[in-house]
Amino acid sequence: MQSKSFKPEEYYIEDEPYYQPIGDEIAIFEAAYNQKLPVLLKGPTGCGKTRFMEHMAWRLQRPLITVSCHDDLTASDLVGRFLISGGETVWVDGPLARSVRHGAICYLDEVVEARKDTTVVIHPLADDRRVLPMEKIGELIEATPEFCLAISYNPGYQSVMKDLKQSTRQRFVALEFDYPDAALETEIIMTETGIDIATANQLVKFAHMTRDLKGSGLDEGASTRLLVHAAKLIHENIPPVTACTTAISQALTDDADMLVAMNELSSSLF
């Protein structure tokens, strides 16, 4: 009962994805990988977690299978299910099962968003058993040594319903991600988009302004991802203030006064 369509080679990353290290996260991830420990990436959205995973997959030469978790995601979405094909039922592996069989890196993005039953299936994979029980077909697959489980989690959304359970988090090596400091963030924006240093500097300043507003009107400040978006627009000759509004402010809030205030801030900078 093997999946027919899965081609691991499609999940290899050929070219080095650009990743600007912030601390010693690369070394730690490599160590965890060698010791077959699962990894938890903590941090706000858009601060480079996905990019980091791509970079690590390239570095370790493993296929990377990413699952963006959402509140409809069930255990069978991860493990697999029966499908009907040509009048017969066929079992099809889910992304997690595929990763386990083929020694891929499986990255579950925003894992708390998923339904609670999904965390149960990752538990036996995340301790030293390293197995995936597939109840539906009565199989227990053992992970190959190359397999690696990584999950991400944003502790910023503090809500009782969306917290990672102790029983889950205590299985993982945790890497904390945060927005890079001003100099590094400027460099990331420039490398990603090719805009000039002066504009990149001001964009980073704007980001800091919005991050200072966290808690006094904004739930989150601008992420590196949003800065990259704004920079790309600017690169296409959109005026910087417009780029900030459309790519950053509008993404952060719908509040009319707040939007005006953010506009006043960006127009002060450019």
Place this chain on the structure above:
Amino acid sequence: MKSKPLTLQEIVDFLDICFEVEFTFIKSELAAELIVQQTRSDQDFILNLTRRVAATNKELAFQFAMNAIRALDHMDQHMVEAWAMSATDNYDSKGLNPAMSVIRDLDNYVDTAHIRTCGAVLAEEIPVLLPFAHGLSGRKLKIAETEGKHSYTDTETIFLPAFTSLFEESKDNFLIYKASIAFLWAQIHFGTFRIPFEKLLDCDAPDKQLNKFFTLESIRLETCIKRELPGLYRDMQTLKQKEEKQLQRQRIEIENWRYIKHKLTADNAGIHDTLHCLALVDEIQCPPPYCYQGILKPDLAGAVMQKRIEKEKAYFRIALKELASENMKNNATDNTEAEFEMDSGAKFDIRNKADRQNDTQQVNSGVIELEFEGDLVALPDHVKELMTSIIVDFGEIPPEYLYAAGPGEYDLKKYEEELRNPNDVWQGTYHEEGAELYNEWNFKRQHYHKNWCVLRELELEPEYDDFVENTLHKHKALLKNLRHSFEILRGEDKLLKKQVHGDNIDIDALVEAYGDVKSGMEMTDRLFTKMHKVERNVAVIFMVDMSGSTRGWINQAERESLILLAEVIQILGDRFAIYGFSGMTRQRCELYKIKTFDEEYNDEIRARISNIQPQNYTRMGVFIRHMTRLFNNIEASTKLLVTLSDGKPDDYDTYRGEYGVEDTRQALYEAHCDGIHSYCITIDEKARDYLPHMYGAANYSVIDDVAQLPLKVSDIYRRLTT
């Protein structure tokens, strides 16, 4: 068709009623003679506003009526209204005389240079200006209104005039506010207040000296702004040009100008360069400041700074002490439970970042990190905030701050008590600590009293008696009933059939599909079953009247209902909170915490419910506004506010009759705008006529027996949450 202007007599009659002339002896004719010459629309406008001001004070209204026409010559109606309301605000906060001078000294408030400007009104711009100020780095600044025309700062609050109306267009007048905030922020941020002003002003002509200093310092500050906020700097230049053109003012003439300019516009120019230049010039023609530059109040700033510096040093060194002992605990290898008391000040160090290329950036607290015994220390947010504020004051963390406080070195109570001083609360500066301020709606004035009510959250001690047990026993049958209806409410997980995706195969669908295929039809892809989980996301607050009038059976009924409701809400798993409210006058609005959202419902909470006792009076609006604030801090798709009360809002002072009802109605409307469903349950024999007016016909009920109450609530639940 234009309506005919009112006659003199008609106006006099109207004003006589407004001013209650039989008692006040105000001469309505004087005002009427002015008003009669106006167009009908201006007449209506003035008379209507006069009546609204008269709801606050008759004298003030008369003064307004006398000056309204002059005001209308210079400002549009919107501004005149704002001006009148600013007078009533001043009446609230300072009394009749200051309010009268707002009206009389019209010229102080607005620039009467030209005709009917579209000014900017501070109160209206605050929702934009405050986040703007918070977005500028450094200490979180507050914004308040100044009585005068010039803006200034005390290093924590930025004081801005109630109106700006120098320019014809509101956009430019708004820009004055924005530029003022940035300019005053620059003073705080780039070290204007880091010099000893007493020494500077210890001379023959301190005023002249201060002016000279201000003029030179402004050159330096604007250079900083040009570097940090180039866009705003451009706007400032535009404002300056417009102002020069309009007021035909002169630019500054200074000897040694070239040199001074070179010095003060250098990238790393500091406050000492300003002082250095000050010594170079003898006398300058100091023009008045530009419209957004405001004035310096060194005494005020000095006093505020001194207090803050002392306080922050204490807080910071105590925070270091905590960090140090935590660090030692973590590093202790043996597992002894020994307390790590620090006897002498442990020393922290500043980690020097190798790449500090940005030396022009004088303040960048994000760059400074602390080390303890060679290890980097993770700083909690409140310590980071303290550091930022300290760096704003000194440009660095002074070395003596880096020693952790010794045991008993500081008595923090001293600072806490200072914060709780009710007078500070009235200045509106210490919202966060101890008390919160809320507006109150005055329907006659058609305007809010600002920061009118002082609300404090108080603890309610648990009372462990047999009340809970008795209640559960007494209402056993009712409880069973309720449980049942709440269980129905909860809803069951449903198995959805014929889904495109799902957990299991839908055999029925499959058989059907198989049949279809055999007979040559297209096969459906809806072949799965899926479990649909009902996830509730409801938050509810019960707000319980604890006023004196609930004494007796009503109080008992409230408590019994709460016990029953809490019991069955658990079934649904909804988040809920319980607060009791009472108080006496607007200065003492007391909210008793019975159960917060974060607390588990347990025996202690039950015992607190048992201890709900009648207190004083009922003011309603302020509590509803507070609940709205609490709701806005949590995330829930349905927010429900249920008030249990015995009747009308009523307080010791003027919160009676229509006034209280209208304020409550307004507060409920505000809650509605924030997406909160309000429902009122009144325990009273007689249905009252004002309830539909406040809550809307569908959102209240009157009951006369406890037994009805939980059923009513489950009804509301059914309507609102399913």
